[in-house]
Amino acid sequence: MLKTHHCGQLGTAEIGQTVVLNGWVQRRRDLGGVLFIDLRDRSGIVQIVFGPEYSGEALQIGDRSRNEYVLAVKGTVVERDAETVNANLATGQIEVRITEIEILNSAKNPPFFIEDGIEIDESLRLKYRYLDLRRPEMQRTLMLRSQAAKIFRNFLDDQSFIEIETPILTKSTPEGARDYLVPSRVHPGEFFALPQSPQIFKQLLMVSGMERYYQIARCFRDEDLRADRQPEFTQVDIETSFMSQEQLLSMMEELMAKLMKETVGVDISLPFQRITYADAMGKYGSDKPDLRFGMELKDVSDIVSQSGVKVFASVVEKGGQVKALNAKGCASWSRKEIDDLGPFAARYGAKGLAWIQVKDGEMKGPIVKFFSEEEMASLKERLDAEEGDLLLFSADTKKIVADVLGNLRLKIGRELGLINESEFKYAWVVDFPLLGWDEDAKRYVAEHHPFTRPMEEDVHFFDTDPGQIRAQAYDLVLNGYEVGGGSQRIYQRDVQEKMFTALGFSPEEANEQFGFLLEAFEYGTPPHGGIALGFDRLVMLLSGRSNLRETIAFPKTASATDLLSNAPSEVESKQLEQLSIRIARKEKADRSV
C-alpha cells in the first residue's frame, strides 16, 4: 500500500476519493468502539477513523497500533460533521474512513513527546535525535535550511557563479584556529588537515580564471565550543574576480533580500547601512552591533578628565577612556538593581561601574559630588540626560570600555524591551583594521586573515606603523550577530610578502606554508575578493531559534561529541598501526551538551 497522498495536504477537494496514506500514529482515541487516530507524516496530520461499519477487520488491526507505530492505510475522504470540524488542524474539515490497514512497523513508547515546545534535557533529544527530528518544529527548521540553500544557489547560478567543490583533506596551516588533523596511512608521519575555510582554494580558483565561484562548504575548527559554535559548520562561500567591493556588497544585499522574502516573507530595504569599524566600536562597543535600537555609547573622556573622580582622571591620563550610556527611564531602578549590574560588567573586565540617576530634578549618586556644575551640565548635554534616566560609566582601556558598555547596552536594551524581536536589521561593518597586536605573542595577527587586501593609501604603513593599516574587509551583521565576513584579497606577490613579514613570518616560513600561493601570484592573478556567509547562523536567525544545534540535523555537543552515535570513540589498534601513530594519553572526558 504505497501512499497516494500526503496526510497534511488532504482537504475538501479530496472528498469522496479513495486514498492511501503512510505515516505515524500521533495519538489515538477509542470512542465507544470507533477508533480515531491522528496520522502524521512530514506534511502534517490527518484524522483517520476505524469503525465496524467501514471495516471490522481494519478496526481490529488498527486497534493494535500505539503511538509512533508506522501505518499504511486505505480509506475514503469524507467531510466531517459541522460539530466535529477541527479548526486547529489544516485538515480539520475532513477525515478518512479506513477500510484497509497494514501495520508497517511497531514502536516502543518514545522517551519524549513528538510535538513542539517540549522542555526536556537536550542530551536526551540528541541521543534520540531521530525522534527529536520527528517534531514539527525540527522538520520546519530543516526544510527552511534546505530552502535557504536552494535560494542561495539559484541566485548565484543566475549571476553566473560556478559551484566548485574544494578538498576536505588539505594542508595544515598554523595561522588561525586549531586544525583537525587526519593522519596519512600512505605517508607515515604526515597529516592532512580539515579546512577551516576553502580560502586558499577559492583564491586559486580566481587565479585559474573561474571568475565567479561559490560553494556551500563544510568547514572545521577544533576550538572550545560555545552555544553558537560547532566543530563542523557550513558556510556559503563566494569569491569573484574583477568586481569592486561595492559591487560585491550590493549583490550580497540583493541575495539577502531574496532570502528574507522567500523564507520568512519579510521585505528588507536596500542598501544596508554601512558603518565603519571605528564607529561600530565607538557607538555600540561591538563590531557586530545590534542596530534594532539606539542607546549609543558616548565618549565623555574630555568632560571628566579634570573632574574630581580620580579614577576617571587617571584612566584618561594613561591613554584610556571614559564612556557612558544613558539607560532611559531607569532612574527608578532600586539600588540593588543598579548594584547587580556590577558583577555583569565585571565579566567583561570592568573594575567598577559608576552611575548617576537623574531623579526628582537633580543628579544623584556617589560620584555626583566630585563634578563641578559645568562638568555636570556638559555630561547632561552629551548624554541627552533627562528626568528619569540612569547614566552608566565605564573607565578603562578602549577595549574593555567597549566590551563592558557594549554588553550593558544589549542587556539593558533587551530588558527595556527596546528590541523589536520580529525585525531583521542588517548592516555592513567596513574599514576594519588589517592587523591587531597580540600582546601574548608580541606580534601582529591578521584581524580577518593573512590574505586581506590593505587599503591602497595605507600600504605605506607596513614600513612604519602596521597597526594603522585599514583593510578592505567587510562583515555582514544581523541583529547583533556576524552572519558573514569577507574582503578584497591581496593579489600581488610583493604586498602578500609584506603582509607575511608584518605577521612575523620569515621568508622561509612564508614559503614553507604558502609558497604555492606566492608562486601562483606570479602567473597573472586577477584582482579578486569574496565573502563567506554563516549558513547555520542565518538559518538560526531566520527560524527564530537561539541555538545553532537546532538548525543542524546531527549536531555535536559543547564537548564535541555526537550523543547519537557516541563519536568520537576508541578504534582498533590495527587501525592506528596502519596510520603509524600511537596514543600518548587516554582520558575519559565530559561528553555533555
Added chain:
Amino acid sequence: MLKTHHCGQLGTAEIGQTVVLNGWVQRRRDLGGVLFIDLRDRSGIVQIVFGPEYSGEALQIGDRSRNEYVLAVKGTVVERDAETVNANLATGQIEVRITEIEILNSAKNPPFFIEDGIEIDESLRLKYRYLDLRRPEMQRTLMLRSQAAKIFRNFLDDQSFIEIETPILTKSTPEGARDYLVPSRVHPGEFFALPQSPQIFKQLLMVSGMERYYQIARCFRDEDLRADRQPEFTQVDIETSFMSQEQLLSMMEELMAKLMKETVGVDISLPFQRITYADAMGKYGSDKPDLRFGMELKDVSDIVSQSGVKVFASVVEKGGQVKALNAKGCASWSRKEIDDLGPFAARYGAKGLAWIQVKDGEMKGPIVKFFSEEEMASLKERLDAEEGDLLLFSADTKKIVADVLGNLRLKIGRELGLINESEFKYAWVVDFPLLGWDEDAKRYVAEHHPFTRPMEEDVHFFDTDPGQIRAQAYDLVLNGYEVGGGSQRIYQRDVQEKMFTALGFSPEEANEQFGFLLEAFEYGTPPHGGIALGFDRLVMLLSGRSNLRETIAFPKTASATDLLSNAPSEVESKQLEQLSIRIARKEKADRSV
C-alpha cells in the same frame, strides 16, 4: 575599469559600443606597429587591437604585456574587414579597438601552454593546477559539473526531496573500507572517522520521518587508489521512505534522462534495461556490463565435459565451468596476435587460454583434435560460429572464467570497434546476492552493505544457507561503469540482527558498533531505501574524459597527495601533543600521480 562585457560573448550586436573587458593575454602579435592581442576570460576569446590611431599611450602600455598578463581595457567594438574575419572564433566577426588599458597584473611564462589537448606530465599540471584550470577543456568540465549538480538538485527539489547535511566527523565502523581517522583533542585516545558514505545518517533521517532526503555528499575511503578512485569523492546521496524499488528506479531513470538531455543534449530511452546479477555475470562476465555491444559469453561446460580436452573435463568435474566467446572475424589474427591474449588473460587469473579458428571452411587450432564431430558441431551451434570467427575458451572457477572472458570481451570489442563511443547505454543490474563468502576471513561479508534488505522470500535462508539470499539491491551501470548503487534497507530489528549474525558479529559487537541503529528500529522505522550516484564518475563519462582527476578541481594523486599544496605534510609537535598522539614511524613515500 570594471568589465562591462565578457570577452567570448561579444558579437556584431555590440558593434559601435564602448566596452570594458578584463581578461588574460592568450597571445600577442605585433604587425608593423599595430598590436593584436587575443584576450581570454571564462567565456572565451576576443581580439583586441592597439594602434597609434586609437591611442598611442594604450599601444605603448599594451606593448609591455606578455602571455597571461591580466588586463583591463576599454575600447570600441568594430566589424572586421571581410578578409580578416576569423571563422574559427565565436567572436571572429569583430574586434575591439583599445583606447585605454591598465595592466592589472603581470605573469611569468607559464610552464605549459594554456590551451586544450596539451601532452605533458600530469604531475606538472597538478602542481600548477591554477594554470591547468585556465585551459578551456578544464573550465568546460568544471562548468558541466556545476550544471550537473544543479540538474540533480532541481529535479530532486521538484520531487519534494529535502537537502540535509550529515556530519563529516562521525564514528568509525570496522565494516567496509578503511576509514580516515581524526584524533579528538577533547577526548584523548578517541577518534572520529570521516564517512565512507552518509549511510547510517540517511537511514536515521528516514526513521525521523523526513521521507525524502538528498545530499551531494563528500565521502572518504582510505584505499589504495586506481585511476577511477580518489580518497575523497562525491556522491549524489538519496534516500526515500514509502517507495517501492520500482518507483525509485523509475524516478532515477527520469533523473538520468534529464541529466543527459540538459548536459550533453542526448535523448535516452526509458525504461532502462534491467538485468539480473546472474545474467550480467553469465553473459558479460561482469556486474557492470558494457551493453553497447553484444559478444556474449556462452557456457559450453555441458558440451566439453566429456571431451578429450583433459583440463576442460577436469574443471567441470571439480565444479568449475568452461565458457567461450566468439571474436567475430578474428580468425585472421596471426598466431602472435592470438598468443598475446594469453598474458592478458593471465592478469585475471587464467592459467591458459584455448582457442579455435573457423577458417577455410574448417575448425583449426591445437585443441580441435580432442573434440568429436558431434561436440564440434554443438560448439559451432552454441557459439554461432561462422567462417572467419575466433573462439576463445576459459576453464576455471566461475569467478575466474567471468573475469577472464569479461575482460577479453571488452578488450576485443574495443579493438574491433564494436563500441559506439558516443552512445550512452544505461542499465540496472538487480537481484544481487546479499552475502559473499570471504575465504580469508572465513565468514560472509555484505555484497552491498550490512543494511541491505534481503528478498522476503529468501529470508529463511539465514538459518540454512545465507549465500543463497538475494538482496533488494540495484546498481546503475553506464557503458561498463558502475555509476550508482542502492538498495531497499532493512527496517526491522530482528532482520537486522539476523544480518549481523550472518556477518559473524556477536550480539555484543553488533550493539557496540550499531546499537543506536538497532535501537532506532524499535521506534517506528518506516520501510525505506535509497541510492548513491557516483557524481565524479558521471561527470567523467558525460564530459568524455577517461580519468576522475580531470573532473575534480583539486584532485589527489594515486599516492593520495595534493601536489599543489603538498598535503599531507608534517605538522608541529605542539599539534600532536594537543591531540594526545605520537608518531610511531616516519617514512618518505612516493607522491606521484
